[in-house]
Amino acid sequence: MKYKNKNAVTLAYIDEGRTLEKAISLIGCFASNYYHFTLEILSRLKYVDNIQKYDDYPILVDENALKIEQLKELLNIVNQKKRTVISVKYGEKIHIKELIYISHNIWLPPNYFKGAVPMPQDFLISQTAVMNIRTCVLGKKKIAQENIHQKIFLSRKNCSNQRLINFAEIEQLFQEYGFHIIYPDGLSLEEQIETFNGADYIAGCTGGAFTNLVYCHEGATAVIIAPPTHKLYCFTNIAFMLHVGVTVLESCTVDEGVARSQDKFELDLVKCRQFLESII
Numbered sequence: 001m002k003y004k005n006k007n008a009v010t011l012a013y014i015d016e017g018r019t020l021e022k023a024i025s026l027i028g029c030f031a032s033n034y035y036h037f038t039l040e041i042l043s044r045l046k047y048v049d050n051i052q053k054y055d056d057y058p059i060l061v062d063e064n065a066l067k068i069e070q071l072k073e074l075l076n077i078v079n080q081k082k083r084t085v086i087s088v089k090y091g092e093k094i095h096i097k098e099l100i101y102i103s104h105n106i107w108l109p110p111n112y113f114k115g116a117v118p119m120p121q122d123f124l125i126s127q128t129a130v131m132n133i134r135t136c137v138l139g140k141k142k143i144a145q146e147n148i149h150q151k152i153f154l155s156r157k158n159c160s161n162q163r164l165i166n167f168a169e170i171e172q173l174f175q176e177y178g179f180h181i182i183y184p185d186g187l188s189l190e191e192q193i194e195t196f197n198g199a200d201y202i203a204g205c206t207g208g209a210f211t212n213l214v215y216c217h218e219g220a221t222a223v224i225i226a227p228p229t230h231k232l233y234c235f236t237n238i239a240f241m242l243h244v245g246v247t248v249l250e251s252c253t254v255d256e257g258v259a260r261s262q263d264k265f266e267l268d269l270v271k272c273r274q275f276l277e278s279i280i
Contacts (some may be wrong), residue, residue: 015093020086022098024048024059027088031062034208035234037071039129039169044102046132049081054100058084072191078136093260105129107232118254118260123233130241134214137193150194153179154204158186164205164225165254173269174203177276184209201279210235221245222274225266227253249275 010161026045030036048054059079065071066087075085088094106128153174156162164170175181182195196202196212203223204210213222213235222239224232228250239246249272 011091013091013093014089019095020058020097022057023086023096024054024057024083024100025102026059026061028062028077032064032071034054034070035211037065038074038211038214039125040104040106040108042074043129044105045078046128046136047102048100055081055101056083058086060086060088060094061272063087063089070189070192078133080136118231118233120233123237125237127241130214138197138215150199151179152182152199152203154202154209155181155183156205156207158183161262163207163264164251164267165203165264169269170225170267171270173272173276177280179203181260206230206232213238213242216242216244218243221247223247223249224266225249225251227251227263229253230260230263232276247275
């Protein structure tokens with residue numbers, strides 16, 4: 001069911017007659033989104049890993065998530081029991097005799113509509129959501145020296161949804177002050193992990209790439225470019241748990257989108273330069 005404008009709409013589903021004896025559900029909202037798949041969905045598998053009788057249960061994963069190579073890489077790492085992965089189509093119905101549904105450890109309300117005002121309590125997150133992923137992925141991993149950059153800037157140059165309208169000038173300015181320009185969408189998961197873990201400063205426009213704060217070292221600083229209307233609790237919560245600092249460079253909204261993620265904004269170059277001068 002979908003509920004919108006006080007009307008209930010019934011959605012059809014696909015029933016191809018698939019039947020399973022048992023399974024673990026890793027199905028979730030926005031599964032193809034890096035933040036949601038990492039923290040809302042995969043972080044919960046650890047709870048089942050602690051119960052031995054579920055070791056041979058296959059796991060159900062959204063088909064759209066499995067189409068993204070970085071998400072597949074992460075799933076392979078977190079799937080430490082090497083369970084069989086079953087791809088599920090959007091809207092597909094599967095008959096399962098015994099389904100394990102794992103309780104949520106992040107609570108986000110479905111209020112992403114134009115004019116919605118995010119509140120701190122909208123972003124409640126259990127510390128285990130962060131630590132389960134961090135522990136699984138990092139372990140005793142040693143970072144290669146060539147992947148360590150003290151200051152990095154996350155470029156969205158190749159993204160179709162370009163939020164920061166003067167991104168070219170901002171990137172050039174950060175580069176002028178010694179920041180290494182990184183293109184997260186062009187990196188493998190392992191490269192992203194190593195890059196974030198080795199950085200002292202991680203700067204960039206607000207976006208899903210900041211999910212990688214879960215891999216930062218203690219004492220690092222995130223520098224996030226966003227308008228004041230964008231409440232960044234989903235990232236500041238992660239940073240707080242890991243003793244990572246956060247600085248917000250407030251930009252000015254130029255065009256308000258249907259959702260916050262569609263807003264267009266601009267960062268004042270003078271303000272940006274003043275900040276960069278302060279960290280030299």
